[in-house]
Amino acid sequence: MRKLTYYIAASLDGFIGHPETGDGAFFAEEFLTGDFPVFMIGEYGDTIPTASRKAVGIEGAPLTRFDTIIQGRKSYQVALDMGITSPYAHLRQYVASRSLTTSPDPDVEIISDGLVEKVRELKAEDGDLGIYLCGGGDLAGTLIEEIDELVIKTYPLLLGSGVPMATAGFALRFYELTSCRTFDNGAVVTTYRTKAR
Template sequence: MRRLTFAMNTSLDGYVAAPGDELGWSVPSDELFQWWSDRVGATHLALYGRRLWENMSSHWPTADQQPGATPAAIEFADRWRDMPKVVFSATSTDVPVDWNARLFTGDAVAEITRLRAEDGGPMDITGATLAGAAMRAGLIDEYVLVTHPVLVGGGIPFFTALDSWVNLNLVETRTFPDGVVLSRYETRR
């Protein structure tokens, strides 16, 4: 069985995007960017919600070809393109296969359950709405919150409303430059 992790940047008040899908508050330091790059390199399958997919796919497929691309950006772009991805959307009609991605338009929870039951390496789920459906279904094994010291006052929350408690064990904390704190929790089963 694969392990499913929900990992995203979040504001101190718990939002993954500020109003208007603004993400400017979450620009990573070089050290944090490398951590995210290493995570992408170790992920065997990424599950994307439509909004985050649109954000990531608008930049990373060609980021390494942009003037002034740093070695870190080139490495991340290569890793991102190579990482297998499933994009969950009821409204999108096309996902370029040359980015190692496929589109899924059916029942997200059923597909995530099927993928999780397969043999294979770790899966990451990204996008708060998609992750919320997996949270409510009890499919997430690990939560990684990369908390930035900013209050954005609203937007898209990291956590969704749940029907019951989810008990967690803290397994790692790490501090990055600019006061960013990583907290990693495993779900108690």
């Protein structure tokens, strides 16, 4: 069974994006210093968009962690606004969207209905590489029961409001800490796996 990993950047108060635009890059870029980007490229290089992989020296590098990405419509729109229809060409790409009915690229499959079922199908495939969940709080909330691993890059700042990490409704969902690493820029990367109950 393959893992679905929610790999996300967040503020100390648990927000992942601007309250109006949903964009989170405005605060993440501030912390791309010291040993932190080296870690991200080395450990999570598969999550770097294809166009940026060349810039960081890993163009054509073999995949080590993920071979599939599921992203939300808003995350995908960031690439579309830059004229990029296949932002993660090195991965199998799925976009969860009810508003986008046809894909602008043959390498990107739109999932309009049956998202949870599609994720279960992808997780049931054979293979050692996992599935990267890249999206906003609504997408994570929809798939909360399917998420096997959380990798949270926590940046040392408060936003006060914004897009929450997951909008799943109140429930006690327990996770086990499997690793925690601190960096000289103040960022902390914590990894949790879903705790069986």
